[in-house]
Amino acid sequence: MDLGFTDAQLAFRDEVRAFLASSLTERLRQGAALTSGVFAEPDIAREWQAILDARGWLVYHWPQAAGGPGWSPLQRWIFEKECALAGAPALPGMGLKLVGPVLYTFASEDQKAHYLPRLRSAEHVWAQGFSEPGSGSDLASLRTRASREGDEYIVSGHKIWTTQAQFANQIFALVRTDPTVKPQKGISFLLIDMASPGISVQPILSASGDHELNEVFFDEVRVPVANRVGEEGQGWPIAKFLLENERGGSSFGPQLMADLARLRDASGPWTGEIAERGKRLRLEAEALEMTELRTLIEIEAGGATSLRSLTTKLVASEIRQGIDLLAVDAFGMAGLQLPTERPFYETQAPSAFGSPQAQIAAARYLNSRSWSIFGGTSEIQLTIIAKAALGL
Ligand SMILES: Cc1cc2nc3c(=O)[nH]c(=O)nc-3n(C[C@H](O)[C@H](O)[C@H](O)COP(=O)(O)OP(=O)(O)OC[C@H]3O[C@@H](n4cnc5c(N)ncnc54)[C@H](O)[C@@H]3O)c2cc1C
Secondary structure: OOOOOOHHHHHHHHHHHHHHHHHOOHHHHHHHHOOOOOOOOHHHHHHHHHHHHHHOOOOOOOOHHHOOOOOOHHHHHHHHHHHHHHOOOOOOHHHHHHHHHHHHHHOOHHHHHHHHHHHHHOOOOEEEEOOEOOEOOOHHHOOOEEEEEOOEEEEEEEEEOOOOOOOOOEEEEEEEOOOOOOHHHHEEEEEEEOOOOOEEEEEEOOOOOOOOEEEEEEEEEEEEHHHEEOOOOOHHHHHHHHHHHHHHOOOOHHHHHHHHHHHHHHHOOOOHHHHHHHHHHHHHHHHHHHHHHHHHHHHHOOOOOOHHHHHHHHHHHHHHHHHHHHHHHHOHHHHHOOOOOOOOOOOOOOOOOOOHHHHOHHHHHHHHHHHHOOOOOHHHHHHHHHHHHOOO
């Protein structure tokens, strides 16, 4: 397999590099580097989203018919690699990576015309209302009820672990529209305005001190039937489509490699056990990157998605947690501080003991424990691999 890039691909890489050099301001880089959570804080994300949209590269992973730039899988990888190397902010995925593809794939023309432009402009900020207390891995057991009354559904129930719901003005939710049939057949996919009467949001503070997660309560919330995506009872296949994007929508290797290199620069020189762990993590991240690249090259050559892509979220979670644990150890005493104030950048930042990178190490370590839980736990990933790839 040839991993060399063509002249056209190298020219594209240079174009992306030049764009990042001119557009990614120091404020945006700092905001990205000093974020302990999975996604950039809203002010940073909104600014970067507008810059990407103006350049036509915001929805780079969407097909051209849906407004994407028409890039090949390898161009998308090059873009992600350059963004990681440059230290670009991680945009929240709930709109762009999760509900966006659902909308252009399953929604009516009216829904597409209403929702897709607002998603891109960030007029709509989305949250994902799937998990409930007792229904996470076993999502099909969800109980949030949507009863039909004329041209409305009356929604009552309780969602949990809802990332950034405190900033969202829209939520896409799985609801039970028919409790009498097999669980998977009685679920529908609704788009709900967070300003609807009867919705309340309660924060969940993580061990890291971050407020990313929430509970969302629905108390007889009226939702127009016109806000349902797909047919009634078609929510489960739509959710499965969405979860595949959540687990494998992007490459993980480039970000992990870039973060490890930045950690070495900020906390090095490494010696002894720290250096050994750093080398091992680098090898693992490089192997993951090559695996992802190999799959993309095969897809670009007309092949199907390889079963090996099932392993990437699981492996990436382990490397992510390894890097963040290494950071705590590499920074020594300074890596143990855990301020409760947020954000960590600009004038509001809490005062640091040691460097700002050392200051966020413990928060990042605690925050990244969630990698082996969200989007399907590592145990569930292993079960999928055992069944789909190994035939067990
Ligand atoms: C940071 C973070 C962000 C999240 N954001 C969102 C969001 O925005 N929207 C949303 O809807 N959800 C979100 N989630 C929820 C996430 O999808 C669930 O936490 C996840 O699916 C696990 O479900 P659970 O928490 O109910 O755990 P459970 O399913 O109760 O699992 C508990 C433990 O049992 C294990 N287990 C369960 N079933 C099996 C099995 N069949 N075989 C082997 N082991 C099993 C699990 O691996 C886990 O270790 C988020 C979670 C986190 C941590």
